[in-house]
Amino acid sequence: MALKNLWEQERSQRLQITAERRQKVNQWKQLTQQELQLQADVLHQELRSFVTSLHNDRNSQQQQFQQEIVERQLEILQIKTDVSQRQQEYRQQRSANAQALFQNLQNFRAILHNSVWGDYSPEQPVSPTPAKEEKLVATVPKWSISRSAIKSTGFRPAVNTMTRKAPALNADNVKSKVQQYIQQAEGATLIEIEEVIGLSRVQTIDILRSLIKQGILEQRDRQYFIRQQAISGQT
Numbered sequence: 001m002a003l004k005n006l007w008e009q010e011r012s013q014r015l016q017i018t019a020e021r022r023q024k025v026n027q028w029k030q031l032t033q034q035e036l037q038l039q040a041d042v043l044h045q046e047l048r049s050f051v052t053s054l055h056n057d058r059n060s061q062q063q064q065f066q067q068e069i070v071e072r073q074l075e076i077l078q079i080k081t082d083v084s085q086r087q088q089e090y091r092q093q094r095s096a097n098a099q100a101l102f103q104n105l106q107n108f109r110a111i112l113h114n115s116v117w118g119d120y121s122p123e124q125p126v127s128p129t130p131a132k133e134e135k136l137v138a139t140v141p142k143w144s145i146s147r148s149a150i151k152s153t154g155f156r157p158a159v160n161t162m163t164r165k166a167p168a169l170n171a172d173n174v175k176s177k178v179q180q181y182i183q184q185a186e187g188a189t190l191i192e193i194e195e196v197i198g199l200s201r202v203q204t205i206d207i208l209r210s211l212i213k214q215g216i217l218e219q220r221d222r223q224y225f226i227r228q229q230a231i232s233g234q235t
Contacts, residue, residue: 115205171207174199178207179216179226187223 177197182188188196194204208224211217217224 116201174203175207175211178204179211182217182224183226187225189223193224 174197178193181193181196185192190201190204190208193199193208194201197204199207208217208219212219212224215227218227219225
């Protein structure tokens with residue numbers, strides 16, 4: 001009986017110890033679960049905060065990128081506008097320069113034509129050739145006497161050249177000879193006067209201009225004629 005009581009006593013002690021250990025394990029499990037739940041809640045809260053912050057940062061960066069894109073587009077549009085304006089200004093300036101150059105060229109051609117052929121008219125060619133002048137003279141039926149007859153009156157023929165030296169004659173005598181030749185020939189061209197009188201191109205032009213200003217000569221179709229008023233005054 002004593003052994004049985006002793007065994008039961010030890011058994012009850014072991015059961016009590018086991019129950020205490022189970023209680024401790026259950027308490028530890030509860031504490032562990034609570035701690036894990038708390039850590040999970042904290043981690044979840046941190047993760048949610050991180051995701052929210054990341055989303056806000058992404059939206060902020062996206063807005064910033066869109067604003068930069070708009071600014072770049074505005075800059076590109078401004079650059080295109082400036083380039084277009086500069087191109088238009090350059091075209092206008094080039095057109096104005098071309099018109100000014102063309103006008104200067106026309107003025108130069110008019111001055112050159114006047115200095116060589118006399119008064120300028122738009123119907124006249126810019127640079128007539130001497131061959132055409134000779135052909136025109138040959139077809140004009142205004143000669144009342146032959147060229148040899150005019151030369152026999154005292155007019156000395158000479159070779160037509162732009163570089164020869166004119167004879168040392170008095171200006172009044174030369175003008176008188178030119179006027180007499182034109183009157184006898186009933187009209188003459190610049191080349192004819194230059195050949196017959198024997199003057200240079202520049203001197204011939206100067207003399208013809210002087211006679212035109214004095215009202216003695218007039219120019220028609222590249223030929224020079226004695227004005228009727230001058231003929232009447234001489235008679």
